[in-house]
Amino acid sequence: MRPLSRTITSVSLSSALALAACEGTMTTSMPTTMGDAGPAADASLRVDAEYVIEVDGGPIASGDAGTRLDAAASPALHGVFVAVGYVGRSTISCDDGRSWTASRSEDESLRCWEPNDVDCDHQHQPSKAVVFDGARFVRSRGWGDPGGIEASEDGVRWSALREGTTFGGLAYGDGVLVAGARTPERSDDGGETWTRTPSAVLPSGNVRRVKYLPGLGLFVLIGDDGSHVRTSTNGTSWDTPSRIDARCGQSMQWTGGVAELDGAIVIAGHVVRAGMPTESFACVSRDGGETFDLSAIGPELTSSEVLSDGEGLVVYSRGARHRTTDGRTWTNTPLADGSGAAQSSLAIGAIARSPDGTFVAANAGWKQWYERQRFYRSTDGVRWTTLSTDAFAPSHAIRFITWGEVAEPEACR
Numbered sequence: 001m002r003p004l005s006r007t008i009t010s011v012s013l014s015s016a017l018a019l020a021a022c023e024g025t026m027t028t029s030m031p032t033t034m035g036d037a038g039p040a041a042d043a044s045l046r047v048d049a050e051y052v053i054e055v056d057g058g059p060i061a062s063g064d065a066g067t068r069l070d071a072a073a074s075p076a077l078h079g080v081f082v083a084v085g086y087v088g089r090s091t092i093s094c095d096d097g098r099s100w101t102a103s104r105s106e107d108e109s110l111r112c113w114e115p116n117d118v119d120c121d122h123q124h125q126p127s128k129a130v131v132f133d134g135a136r137f138v139r140s141r142g143w144g145d146p147g148g149i150e151a152s153e154d155g156v157r158w159s160a161l162r163e164g165t166t167f168g169g170l171a172y173g174d175g176v177l178v179a180g181a182r183t184p185e186r187s188d189d190g191g192e193t194w195t196r197t198p199s200a201v202l203p204s205g206n207v208r209r210v211k212y213l214p215g216l217g218l219f220v221l222i223g224d225d226g227s228h229v230r231t232s233t234n235g236t237s238w239d240t241p242s243r244i245d246a247r248c249g250q251s252m253q254w255t256g257g258v259a260e261l262d263g264a265i266v267i268a269g270h271v272v273r274a275g276m277p278t279e280s281f282a283c284v285s286r287d288g289g290e291t292f293d294l295s296a297i298g299p300e301l302t303s304s305e306v307l308s309d310g311e312g313l314v315v316y317s318r319g320a321r322h323r324t325t326d327g328r329t330w331t332n333t334p335l336a337d338g339s340g341a342a343q344s345s346l347a348i349g350a351i352a353r354s355p356d357g358t359f360v361a362a363n364a365g366w367k368q369w370y371e372r373q374r375f376y377r378s379t380d381g382v383r384w385t386t387l388s389t390d391a392f393a394p395s396h397a398i399r400f401i402t403w404g405e406v407a408e409p410e411a412c413r
Helices: 015-020
Strands: 006-007 026-028 046-047 051-055 058-063 067-070 077-085 092-093 100-105 128-131 137-141 145-152 159-165 170-173 174-179 184-185 209-211 216-221 229-232 255-260 264-271 279-285 293-300 311-316 320-324 331-334 347-355 359-363 374-379 383-386 398-406
Touching: 006 046, 077 347, 077 359, 128 170, 128 398, 137 170, 137 398, 174 209, 209 255, 216 264, 216 279, 255 359, 264 293, 293 320, 359 398
Parallel strands: 006 051, 170 209, 347 398
Antiparallel strands: 026 046, 046 067, 051 058, 077 092, 077 398, 092 100, 128 137, 137 145, 145 159, 170 174, 174 184, 209 216, 216 229, 255 264, 264 279, 279 293, 311 320, 320 331, 347 359, 359 374, 374 383
């Protein structure tokens, strides 16, 4: 009987065994998925055929007729933080943010804006967003010069999904990837094909962010200010708010963000005005994006995202965390180091949080990279431990970070 050879993208052993069963008879009392209830001793399968089972191109089991397959053959998932930034840089953390490895970029010898004023913003390689689609990390690259969209199963090796264009953000939700532009594009096949919306969503300006809010089933697209905010349930047709302040969503190139809180959309950004202190604002919608109300947060934001801490939302300015439980009222808490000592100059930049509650971040600030680059870790979002410089490779600026579960990357072993 011919061997079975299939590529299985799911890590569920039951899926692999189902394919094996197509080649012969089997006897099993195995539960439907690895997560279902059932005695561990029964999580196995007898396959009366020659077989080879592969997961993502790598064999996890093979044998002759009569072999008994055990649940232990299924590769375990591994939580990984992935950080991306200038010059195509990426680096990953395999140990819950305690260290970073596999740092790589297109050109490690290049020094952004020094000493020859190399503009690393307006090229094909700066990363504008990174998301996890349930199986892969996906990032958009390029601004000004054409870049594209790339995917990676481990956060280290990246392959092109879309080339020759630039996008102002990227979001994934409900099986759909949405790439932000005045005329957005969507893909419902993992980035293999892309479809443009029937007409331009924004009349002018640039798209700065796209976010999917799973509790609301909404994509939110943000341009240069409140007049450039749109919402969509499918990434194809987009709605315009009937009431929103122009200050909503300003200055969101690298800071601020979008999140959901108890059924509300919360947009955080800041307004830069010549000769006046920079102020940050939140805009909250409780009617699915039809209307937004403005409220003050505090000074200029430094963090790249609005994050949930499990009970509320948080953003950061230099030396402070700003937290809300309703989107309207924000409480400011001074940042501290691991011992509790105040850190008034600590500027949290690119940031992410794992489902288990670990915050990781890179430092913010103009030209605060290379020898000045720092990575941080926190379990409460207030006390931050600065990683030693031998726990990461100082390099190009980090702009965004995300978290996902994948088969353990080789770089983590």
